[in-house]
Amino acid sequence: MKLLDLIEIIWRNMWKRRTRTIFTMVGVIVGCLSIFMIISITNGFEQYLTTSMQEMMDTSVIQVYPNYQSSEGGEARTELTDEDVTKLEELGLFLKVTPKQYAHTLVQMQQLETYISILAVDDYSSIDENKIQIGRLPNTGTREIIIGYEMAKELLGYSWDQKITDQSELENLIGQKIKVGGGSSMIDDKGNKISMKKFSTVIVGVFSSQAKEHAYGAVSSSKFVKTLLRSEIDYYATINPEEKPDMSRLKKYDSIDAKVTDVSLLADAESQLKEMGYQISSAKEFEQQTKLMLLGVNTVLGALAGISLFVSALGITNTMDMAIYERNKEIGIIKVIGGSVNDVIKIFVGEACAISLLGGSIAIVLGFIFTFILNVVGESITADLLGQSITQIAIPTVTLVTGILIFCFVVGFLAGIIPAKKAAKTDIITAIK
Amino acid sequence: MPIIACNNICKSFPMGKERVDILKGISLSVEAGEFVAIIGESGSGKSTFLNVLSGIMPTDKGEMVIAGEHLEVMDENQLALFRRQYLGFIFQSYNLLTQLSALENVELPLIFAGVPKQKRREQAKRMLEKVGLADRMDHLPSELSGGQQQRVAIARALVNNPQVILADEPTGNLDSKTSIEILELLKQLNSEEGTTFVVVTHSHVVYDYADRLIEMKDGLLVTEGKTKE
Numbered sequence: 001m002k003l004l005d006l007i008e009i010i011w012r013n014m015w016k017r018r019t020r021t022i023f024t025m026v027g028v029i030v031g032c033l034s035i036f037m038i039i040s041i042t043n044g045f046e047q048y049l050t051t052s053m054q055e056m057m058d059t060s061v062i063q064v065y066p067n068y069q070s071s072e073g074g075e076a077r078t079e080l081t082d083e084d085v086t087k088l089e090e091l092g093l094f095l096k097v098t099p100k101q102y103a104h105t106l107v108q109m110q111q112l113e114t115y116i117s118i119l120a121v122d123d124y125s126s127i128d129e130n131k132i133q134i135g136r137l138p139n140t141g142t143r144e145i146i147i148g149y150e151m152a153k154e155l156l157g158y159s160w161d162q163k164i165t166d167q168s169e170l171e172n173l174i175g176q177k178i179k180v181g182g183g184s185s186m187i188d189d190k191g192n193k194i195s196m197k198k199f200s201t202v203i204v205g206v207f208s209s210q211a212k213e214h215a216y217g218a219v220s221s222s223k224f225v226k227t228l229l230r231s232e233i234d235y236y237a238t239i240n241p242e243e244k245p246d247m248s249r250l251k252k253y254d255s256i257d258a259k260v261t262d263v264s265l266l267a268d269a270e271s272q273l274k275e276m277g278y279q280i281s282s283a284k285e286f287e288q289q290t291k292l293m294l295l296g297v298n299t300v301l302g303a304l305a306g307i308s309l310f311v312s313a314l315g316i317t318n319t320m321d322m323a324i325y326e327r328n329k330e331i332g333i334i335k336v337i338g339g340s341v342n343d344v345i346k347i348f349v350g351e352a353c354a355i356s357l358l359g360g361s362i363a364i365v366l367g368f369i370f371t372f373i374l375n376v377v378g379e380s381i382t383a384d385l386l387g388q389s390i391t392q393i394a395i396p397t398v399t400l401v402t403g404i405l406i407f408c409f410v411v412g413f414l415a416g417i418i419p420a421k422k423a424a425k426t427d428i429i430t431a432i433k
Numbered sequence: 434m435p436i437i438a439c440n441n442i443c444k445s446f447p448m449g450k451e452r453v454d455i456l457k458g459i460s461l462s463v464e465a466g467e468f469v470a471i472i473g474e475s476g477s478g479k480s481t482f483l484n485v486l487s488g489i490m491p492t493d494k495g496e497m498v499i500a501g502e503h504l505e506v507m508d509e510n511q512l513a514l515f516r517r518q519y520l521g522f523i524f525q526s527y528n529l530l531t532q533l534s535a536l537e538n539v540e541l542p543l544i545f546a547g548v549p550k551q552k553r554r555e556q557a558k559r560m561l562e563k564v565g566l567a568d569r570m571d572h573l574p575s576e577l578s579g580g581q582q583q584r585v586a587i588a589r590a591l592v593n594n595p596q597v598i599l600a601d602e603p604t605g606n607l608d609s610k611t612s613i614e615i616l617e618l619l620k621q622l623n624s625e626e627g628t629t630f631v632v633v634t635h636s637h638v639v640y641d642y643a644d645r646l647i648e649m650k651d652g653l654l655v656t657e658g659k660t661k662e
Contacts, residue, residue: 001545001547002544002547002551005544005550009544012532016532049452084488156434319604329528330530331529332528333529333530333541334541334545335513335544336487336489336516336522337516337517337522337541337542337589338513338514338516338517338542338545338546338593339545340509340513340514340517340545341509341510341513342510343513343545419482427483428489429489429490432524432526432528
């Protein structure tokens with residue numbers, strides 16, 4: 001029997017029993033559509049997280065942190081100093097090793113108060129000027145400050161989920177004098193109030209929303225950051241006169257950014273740093289963790305959708321099994337006029353596969369329609385809700401489409417093979433009587 | 434060399450705890466182009482013999498050779514292939530597929546033989562014209578009379594040019610006038626195509642058309658005679 005004839009026979013049989021075929025197919029459609037949407041949405045989520053992370057951090061940069069936990073590779077590095085910077089440079093794996101020191105402090109502008117992390121920068125050439133929305137970078141060695149976009153929103157009185165409709169509002173911040181420092185105070189034995197020292201500074205610029213690494217922070221000169229840290233040390237020295245002031249804080253870094261010479265060296269560099277006892281973080285590691293987490297989500301949700309596909313497979317088997325009784329005479333006639341056992345098996349397995357594949361194909365078409373709607377609706381919802389639009393909430397892939405079709409074929413084949421073998425064993429004499 | 438050669442064919446069926454012998458050692462030889470009628474009362478074993486002869490039902494014992502091929506040693510797929518190439522079947526109840534038109538029913542054996550669509554359509558049309566149904570090709574079986582349905586079944590049996598046609602009570606469901614028409618058609622095809630016919634019947638009408646009459650009784654061939662002599 002030729003393939004085209006087989007397809008024609010299968011199509012005719014399905015059309016003859018179209019109501020039952022459609023109902024059987026609905027099960028497959030529901031199962032496949034669920035899998036399609038779950039995987040598309042997690043694809044979209046994964047891409048969103050990865051893109052956001054890549055916007056926030058350079059993918060070729062490993063962020064090195066002090067390690068406060070016991071290290072597998074021996075001694076844990078509990079602090080980062082110039083010595084560590086030199087060690088990393090000597091590894092020869094990194095193009096640039098940038099230590100980062102922050103002052104975590106209170107900031108006051110008129111009636112508004114909030115906490116901020118100010119990054120110390122000596123060399124402003126390391127900052128991409130394209131990421132400045134308005135104003136300029138601070139002058140070297142001064143107390144001038146450039147703040148992040150979200151921090152600017154906060155100082156303008158916006159909440160995190162609100163959008164700045166008129167960007168020119170940001171101009172009002174430029175030149176604004178703000179107070180940095182303070183935040184902690186206490187009354188001593190004599191009843192005097194002891195407070196952390198406050199410093200006046202001026203906002204000279206605002207980073208754009210693209211500069212996510214500075215979104216809730218600010219950047220100023222290393223000299224000013226050290227002044228803030230010193231005032232903190234002095235405050236604690238005043239309130240604890242019996243304790244020796246810890247001046248080492250001025251030499252400690254919060255983190256070190258190590259940019260690899262080649263992205264292919266990233267994994268190797270990461271493992272070396274871990275062995276050296278550092279705690280690290282990179283876009284790659286984040287990506288791996290995200291993938292692992294989403295794989296877990298996919299597995300759980302996919303298994304739930306798989307149950308409905310399993311039920312639909314049973315539906316196909318039931319439909320085909322019933323067909324044997326209904327088409328007993330037809331099978332007998334086919335066999336008596338020269339149809340072989342294999343021909344009968346091909347017809348029955350083919351019908352089961354056709355129901356499953358057609359159901360899968362319809363699910364894929366519906367999936368694309370739903371994805372389109374979801375992305376269009378989602379774009380405006382996320383724009384309102386998050387302040388930035390996510391254009392692709394669900395992303396179907398070629399692998400997903402191919403996977404569903406292959407899966408449907410396998411489900412159809414397995415669901416059809418038992419009834420098909422049963423049909424092939426039909427006794428001709430009983431059937432044609 | 435005979436086209437059909439059976440030697441000591443035996444067949445029994447279980448009935449309760451015992452087995453009942455239906456065919457008790459039948460030997461028969463049919464020459465190519467012969468029109469043989471097997472007659473006998475109900476329960477004599479003639480239909481069972483026809484089923485065994487076609488390979489639909491396996492024998493318990495004996496040798497069965499059709500067109501030089503030993504059927505008793507073939508498996509199910511080999512038997513299907515054999516039936517496709519050498520045998521045609523005509524049944525009392527026509528056994529047409531109700532959802533297919535007359536033309537599609539006749540095409541069916543050629544589909545399983547892998548004949549291309551165009552060619553098999555031509556062959557099927559030619560055969561329907563030969564059985565006098567040129568104007569009924571697109572009709573469903575339900576739209577045809579009993580005689581017309583049997584003509585479709587005859588066309589289907591002959592469409593792949595088999596060497597042997599096995600017919601089980603081909604006129605059993607027809608009135609006497611239509612029965613004569615069908616038998617005349619079978620005889621005409623037998624003469625024109627040279628196809629061998631083995632017809633199982635208990636109708637006396639067939640006596641006038643058969644070259645040889647074989648009577649079966651209690652699972653044995655009891656008499657043989659030539660009707661035209």
